Amino acid sequence: MRKWFTSSLYRKMFVSFLIVALVPLLAVYFYINSRYSTRMKEDAANLQQMAERNTALLLEDFLMKEEYISNLFFSSSTQRLLKEPDSDGLGTYNLQMKLEHMVRVNLDLYKVMDSVEQVTFVKRNGTAYHVLMSSEPVLLESEEIDHSSRYKNHYLSSIGGVRDGKLVYVRKIDDVEVISGELGYLYVVFDKNEIDRIFADLSSVMDTRVVVRNRSGELLYANFEDAGDWLQDTGSKAVPFEEGVGKNGEDSWVSWDYGMENFGLTVTFYDEVKRLNFNIQELNYLTEILILMTIAVILAASFAFSKTIVKPVLRLRDRLLRIRSGDFKARVQVETNDELGDVELAFNDMAAEMD
Numbered sequence: 201m202r203k204w205f206t207s208s209l210y211r212k213m214f215v216s217f218l219i220v221a222l223v224p225l226l227a228v229y230f231y232i233n234s235r236y237s238t239r240m241k242e243d244a245a246n247l248q249q250m251a252e253r254n255t256a257l258l259l260e261d262f263l264m265k266e267e268y269i270s271n272l273f274f275s276s277s278t279q280r281l282l283k284e285p286d287s288d289g290l291g292t293y294n295l296q297m298k299l300e301h302m303v304r305v306n307l308d309l310y311k312v313m314d315s316v317e318q319v320t321f322v323k324r325n326g327t328a329y330h331v332l333m334s335s336e337p338v339l340l341e342s343e344e345i346d347h348s349s350r351y352k353n354h355y356l357s358s359i360g361g362v363r364d365g366k367l368v369y370v371r372k373i374d375d376v377e378v379i380s381g382e383l384g385y386l387y388v389v390f391d392k393n394e395i396d397r398i399f400a401d402l403s404s405v406m407d408t409r410v411v412v413r414n415r416s417g418e419l420l421y422a423n424f425e426d427a428g429d430w431l432q433d434t435g436s437k438a439v440p441f442e443e444g445v446g447k448n449g450e451d452s453w454v455s456w457d458y459g460m461e462n463f464g465l466t467v468t469f470y471d472e473v474k475r476l477n478f479n480i481q482e483l484n485y486l487t488e489i490l491i492l493m494t495i496a497v498i499l500a501a502s503f504a505f506s507k508t509i510v511k512p513v514l515r516l517r518d519r520l521l522r523i524r525s526g527d528f529k530a531r532v533q534v535e536t537n538d539e540l541g542d543v544e545l546a547f548n549d550m551a552a553e554m555d
Contacts, residue, residue: 210510217498225494229487245476248406249441249456252469256458258398259412263463265310266369266388267354272302273321273373273386282383283375286327299331307332317366318389321373324382355464358420359389366391367420392421399423402469409435409470420465438470512540516547528554 272278281295299321307313319332354371369388375381395412402408403423411431412421419427434453441456454476458467474481515532522530531551532544 217501221498222494225491240480241477244480248471248476253458255399255402256467260460265312268310269303269306269388270371270386272306274376279376296329299329303331315394316388316390320387321384323384356420395421396423406475411468413466415464435470516544523551
């Protein structure tokens with residue numbers, strides 16, 4: 201084997217195979233990377249953004265179903281019930297049962313029955329009607345803000361921690377028959393796990409970080425732990441999605457916002473560039489492995505061909521050197537029936553005549 205590596209003929213054969221098989225492959229590899237790499241990264245990023253937008257639409261659809269429930273309290277028949285003066289326990293119970301039936305039917309209709317934990321209506325005088333409860337009632341308070349500045353006078357509020365707390369949909373119920381009249385507030389409580397389910401695929405597959413804030417910038421939800429620290433450190437360095445894709449280092453982050461003007465919310469998606477480019481990097485790795493395998497095949501083919509080409513030539517060269525040194529009895533063992541075999545036979549005839 202050492203002789204083969206030191207043989208100029210073997211090296212030329214190896215280089216010839218290498219050029220014929222490897223150069224076209226490398227040319228295609230670098231051509232694709234130079235011409236299509238940026239475009240492929242942009243396409244991958246656009247597909248990711250499309251998936252994120254779809255999940256944001258699912259969240260918006262879920263919140264709209266809560267809004268549909270609140271719309272029930274603006275019907276004339278429901279408002280007549282709400283405007284009745286507070287009565288004894290039986291009257292309160294009957295009113296609560298009527299409201300519960302109405303709410304349950306619509307929660308089931310919109311297929312969010314299992315998602316909602318509590319529905320409570322609080323009259324202006326402070327009387328609370330727990331229309332629906334799956335556990336101990338959550339203590340609820342309305343925000344002291346100018347609701348007239350809010351579209352439809354509704355908003356989303358957070359109770360407890362960013363990860364383990366609950367979200368509350370709050371809407372002021374006005375008297376439809378009296379200008380600026382107010383009947384009370386409706387509260388719809390649901391666990392943040394419901395939002396986790398919506399963003400589950402993004403979290404598990406692409407490790408996308410999702411943050412929901414209200415108009416004032418308050419953090420209502422995040423799908424990862426230690427969101428406050430991460431947003432101050434890494435999240436603050438994220439660049440806009442359109443500027444960052446394909447232009448930043450693999451360890452950088454890009455972000456973009458999806459606005460829900462109806463609810464006064466902003467959903468921000470954070471993506472790590474190397475995760476966006478993961479499939480492209482895998483394709484590059486596979487191409488590099490293919491190149492290495494090609495080199496290995498060329499090396500093996502060179503060894504195989506050397507048995508039929510290089511080895512006989514080296515053997516013939518060795519016998520010629522022996523004849524030059526005066527050993528006219530040197531002969532070559534003929535092992536093939538091709539042109540090399542003919543050369544070896546001619547050499548043996550020549551050596552016999554000289555002996």
